[in-house]
Amino acid sequence: MEETQILYRIFTRLAVALGVLNGLSLKEAKKLLLQQIKEHPFENEIKVLINAIKEDEHESIEQLLDKTILVCEELGSNRNYITLEIILEHIASTISNDENQEEYKYTNSIVERFKKEITLINKKIPLPPxxxxxxxxxxxxxxxxxxxxxxxxxxxxxxxxxxxxxxxxxxxxxxxxxxxxxxxxxxxxxxxxxxxxxxxxxxxxxxxxxxxxxxxxxxxxxxxxxxxxxxxxxxxxxxxxxxxxxxxxxxxxxxxxxxxxxxxxxxxxxxxxxxxxxxxxxxxxxxxxxxxxxxxxxxxxxxxxxxxxxxxxxxxxxxxxxxxxxxxxxxxxxxxxxxxxxxxxxxxxxxxxxxxxxxxxxxxxxxxxxxxxxxxxxxxxxxxxxxxxxxxx
The missing domain is CATH 3.40.50.1820 (Alpha/Beta hydrolase fold, catalytic domain)
Structure with a gap:
């Protein structure tokens, strides 16, 4: 679906930026995300989107987060958003360096904010007409x-x-x-x-x-x-x-x-x-x-x-x-x-x-x-x- 392409195009950029924020290189962040979509039914299609990412955007992660949430709101409630939550959680859990604890807290806050917004979106499923x-x-x-x-x-x-x-x-x-x-x-x-x-x-x-x-x-x-x-x-x-x-x-x-x-x-x-x-x-x-x-x-x-x-x-x-x-x-x-x-x-x-x-x-x-x-x-x-x-x- 065109709408699904739009969501994953912005989400993959957010996920890669989160990996870079964790201290990974752009290449490492893309590789980590590729590992997370191996069970995805549209794995091959999403690979194209990931491989198309050519620049580090971790400094714009707030804007990427807002855009991703906005797309989810526009598309409406969807159980599939849980997959996005799990991918972000896994990327966040890769932090292990003691010197990055402050960034680790910030990364967790990004993930928690995304999950909170998705929860609110998924509460808006209407009564059957x-x-x-x-x-x-x-x-x-x-x-x-x-x-x-x-x-x-x-x-x-x-x-x-x-x-x-x-x-x-x-x-x-x-x-x-x-x-x-x-x-x-x-x-x-x-x-x-x-x-x-x-x-x-x-x-x-x-x-x-x-x-x-x-x-x-x-x-x-x-x-x-x-x-x-x-x-x-x-x-x-x-x-x-x-x-x-x-x-x-x-x-x-x-x-x-x-x-x-x-x-x-x-x-x-x-x-x-x-x-x-x-x-x-x-x-x-x-x-x-x-x-x-x-x-x-x-x-x-x-x-x-x-x-x-x-x-x-x-x-x-x-x-x-x-x-x-x-x-x-x-x-x-x-x-x-x-x-x-x-x-x-x-x-x-x-x-x-x-x-x-x-x-x-x-x-x-x-x-x-x-x-x-x-x-x-x-x-x-x-x-x-x-x-x-x-x-x-």
């Missing part, structure tokens, strides 16, 4: 039409008995995930229900989920994939953060998996009605466990027409690692459990991640219609055009 909320009624059509569509959904993936635990959405039970489970079973996956009744998104489910995860892991003697829809994705991420040695991967479907403490959603009113207290007041520690990124492959399915959860909260930082994917589908939040695109993406990504492969290109017309390769489009959109490179040079 009224139109999206009204359009949630189409979930009735999605749930009724899936009975007709289901027989035509391609079944090429081979699950080979791999274990998959499915966790239902808020106020949902195992019936909510019935079509996803049915489809995965037809492909040869071994699926497991949540079996804890209606999901009220409470911390007291966690010990029982941990026990269930351990039992499945022991039974198969291999890691378990976890699929969570909406509130179920919250538990999927917490399980992955707590037990990465037992979790193969997680796949979330319309799940708010970061920034939940500041999330604006009409669902909060319903949550507070049933609980008597606000979600923030009762589950602050529980929700804080959502912020770290799991050390396992992560796939996040989201829809921009979500009427209950702001879609930006449903995306993980793709720029953090190459095994993190955000995939857009079309539909309502309430109908995602009966969305043919969701079924296809879920099966394809479970299989691709287990095999350590990129998701395969789909062939038939129905797959092309139901399952577009959004991240391939994103890569093409990000690719730096020749005129831009020439201007940088």
């Amino acid at each position: 009224l139109f999206n909320m009204v359009m949630e009624t189409r979930s009735l059509l999605e749930w009724s039409s899936i009975y007709c569509i289901y027989p035509f959904i391609p079944k090429r993936i081979k699950g080979e008995g791999k274990p998959v635990l499915l966790i239902p959405p808020y106020l949902g039970d195992d019936f909510s995930t019935s079509f996803v489970r049915k489809y995965l079973q037809s492909l040869g996956f071994t699926t497991y229900k949540w079996e804890l009744g209606f999901n009220m998104v409470k911390a007291h489910y966690i010990p029982r989920l941990e026990e269930k995860l351990h039992d499945i892991y022991q039974k198969h003697n291999e890691k378990v994939s976890i699929v969570g829809w909406s509130g179920g994705g919250i538990f999927a991420k917490i399980m992955a953060n707590r037990h990465p040695n037992q979790v193969e991967q997680i796949l979330t479907i319309g799940s708010p998996i970061w920034g939940v403490m500041d999330m604006k959603t009409p669902v909060y009113g319903l949550l507070e009605f049933f609980r008597g207290k606000s979600l923030k007041e009762r589950n602050e520690r529980f929700l804080a466990e959502l912020e770290p990124i799991p050390k396992v492959p992560v796939t996040c399915i989201y829809t921009k027409t979500d009427g209950l959860v702001p879609w930006k909260h449903c995306m993980e930082a793709e720029t953090f690692r190459k095994d993190i994917k955000n995939i857009e589908v079309f539909g309502s939040h309430s109908g995602m459990g009966a969305n043919a695109s969701v079924l296809l993406v879920t099966a394809n990504m479970l299989s691709a991640n287990i095999q350590g492969k990129k998701i395969r290109d789909v062939g038939s017309n129905i797959e092309r219609y139901l399952y577009p390769n959004f991240w391939n489009k994103a890569r093409k959109a990000f690719k730096i055009k020749k005129p831009i490179v020439q201007v940088i040079k």
Whole structure:
């Protein structure tokens, strides 16, 4: 995306200037930054920007910081900013010379200021628009039409008995995930229900989920994939953060998996009605466990027409690692459990991640219609055009 090019063009200059401020030469600072983007999905494109930096700008670091923050503000809230924070933190941590302690403090202040501003920017994700909320009624059509569509959904993936635990959405039970489970079973996956009744998104489910995860892991003697829809994705991420040695991967479907403490959603009113207290007041520690990124492959399915959860909260930082994917589908939040695109993406990504492969290109017309390769489009959109490179040079 042109906007992403703009952000990384100014950010790379800031990061290199921070390295020079730490006492590194321009060449050393560029090399250090190149090391930090090895897991970035757009590594090759960003290398061009880094190699184009020809002058030391550490004396203008305040202006570079202000410009970077301004670009982030103009682009709006984005989970991917966490990657920028981590890069700056790592560069700052390279200082070890005793004589540079004052500069070290100043460097830390630059990093902390950037993180503080990003936190403020990411608190500005708005409530889903009224139109999206009204359009949630189409979930009735999605749930009724899936009975007709289901027989035509391609079944090429081979699950080979791999274990998959499915966790239902808020106020949902195992019936909510019935079509996803049915489809995965037809492909040869071994699926497991949540079996804890209606999901009220409470911390007291966690010990029982941990026990269930351990039992499945022991039974198969291999890691378990976890699929969570909406509130179920919250538990999927917490399980992955707590037990990465037992979790193969997680796949979330319309799940708010970061920034939940500041999330604006009409669902909060319903949550507070049933609980008597606000979600923030009762589950602050529980929700804080959502912020770290799991050390396992992560796939996040989201829809921009979500009427209950702001879609930006449903995306993980793709720029953090190459095994993190955000995939857009079309539909309502309430109908995602009966969305043919969701079924296809879920099966394809479970299989691709287990095999350590990129998701395969789909062939038939129905797959092309139901399952577009959004991240391939994103890569093409990000690719730096020749005129831009020439201007940088």
